[in-house]
Amino acid sequence: MTTNLLDLDLEGMAAFCERLGEKRFRATQLFRWIHQRGASDFAQMSDLAKSLREKLAGCAHVAAPPILKEHVSHDGTIKWLFDVGGGNAIETVFIPEDDRGTLCISSQAGCAVGCRFCSTGHQGFSRNLTTGEIVAQLWWAEHQLRARLGTAERVISNVVMMGMGEPLQNYSALVPALRTMLDDHGYGLSRRRVTVSTSGVVPMMDRLGQDCPVALAVSLHAPNDALRDHLVPLNRKYPLQELLAACRRYLEHAPRDFITFEYCMLDGVNDRPEHARELIALVGPQAADGGVPCKFNLIPFNPFPASGLQRSPAAAVTAFARMLSDAGIVTTVRKTRGDDIDAACGQLAGDVQDRTRVHERMAKRRTITIKPAA
Known part of the structure; x- marks a missing residue:
């Protein structure tokens, strides 16, 4: 071989x-x-x-996995489906903007974390990707796009590890891939322009800070442990106080002076004024322990039938963002891109040969009643 x-x-x-x-x-x-x-x-x-x-x-x-399908959105977003063998396919998304080109890369075939609002998690988990399968998504997309545009200039300026999978649960393959992206003899990307998104694998957050610190995005999605246990099951292993302490430790090494908190806005679940007040008390500048230097990225939920969840109304998202901003927390609302080709945040599902019985676990969790915050 x-x-x-x-x-x-x-x-x-x-x-x-x-x-x-x-x-x-x-x-x-x-x-x-x-x-x-x-x-x-x-x-x-x-x-x-x-x-x-x-x-x-x-x-x-030198070879990337074969391309099974390509979809192009009305807004220019491109989604590719790569065949990684064994009945598994992963998705990669390119998002063009006026001042940047962002590639959203997958790290696993499926995901074992099983976040309630993520269609990848509902597909279950098959296996980790190799370093080559992670890098191949950037290698293929960069040079394919250059050829289409007839340019020798870099097309992809930003990489986000926000595709299928939990990157920090595939750490041994992730770090060499990141080093290739950052290397001046490779893609020469800035550490500030490569982002790893995690649902909160605390020990690996600490290791990443030592081994290859890049920008970090944490999938928060809830202001208290009871709600986050339900939405992000990993919270049961690494609850909020442990996660936030890890965020503060990471900032000692990070290329940016803040952590990005991703927060998917779910109607009636985590989008009420009381939830915003809890977040402010948890991570804001006036928090009892000093909070966490952070930026919030509020994400409109992209519904899919198996979730049993709905997108927060625009007015609720705006009011939520205003409360955070008024408390001194930098807050943005993510613009939905590629939703017409199922390439928006939380929609990447690919095709995975699940070996985790995820549908049984999801069915049990959907029977739990979420109580509103006090």
Whole structure:
């Protein structure tokens, strides 16, 4: 079996070349050919020695998973469905804007966290993606978009690990992928422009802060443990006070001086004035423990039948945002993009061979009555 070189960050590439009897600078050349130029044919890599190209042809390859489908939204958002084998398909979304191009990348085939409002979680979980499968989404999208636009300039300026899966539950594959994205010989992305989104895997948040600190987004979605236990089951293992303490520790290493809290607005569930007041007391500047330097991103819920939930009315979202802002918390309302192709936040579901009996667990949780905040 040959090695897919998309699985290797620069250090891994150097070790691979060393095993072939090659110097480190050859690894850098090879890395640039693959990631900066999008090359997959070793014969095209003209500044590599012929002997090395022949070695590579026999022991390595560069390939992304096959594309099953492409959907283009009326707003320019593009969603690709990648076939990762075993009956599993993952989704990747490109969101073009005037001042940036953002790629939303998946880290798992499915997700084991099972957040109540996320269609990926309702699909269940099959497996972690490899480093190469994570990087391939950026490699394929970047060079495909350059070819379509007829440009050699970078198209993707921002990467968000907000696709299918919980990135920090696939830590060993995630970190080399992040390093490839950040490497000046790879994609040269700023740490401020690469964001990992987590539902709150506290030990891995601490490790990421030490190993590869990038921007961090935390899926909060509730102001108290009772409600968050229901919406984000991982909260039962890492409750809010542990999660917020981890956020404060992460800020000691983070490239930004704030944590982004993602908050999906659910009608009658977490969108009332009392919920906003609880959030202010929990993380705001006037919180008893000093709160958490943060920005809130309020996300309009994208309904799907199995959730049993509804989107908060626009007036409720506006009032909620105003309360947070008036308390000194920077707050934005996410603009929904790609919802006509099911590419908006919470809609990515792909096609997953579930091995977690998620539908049984979801059915039990839907029978629980959520009590309003005091």
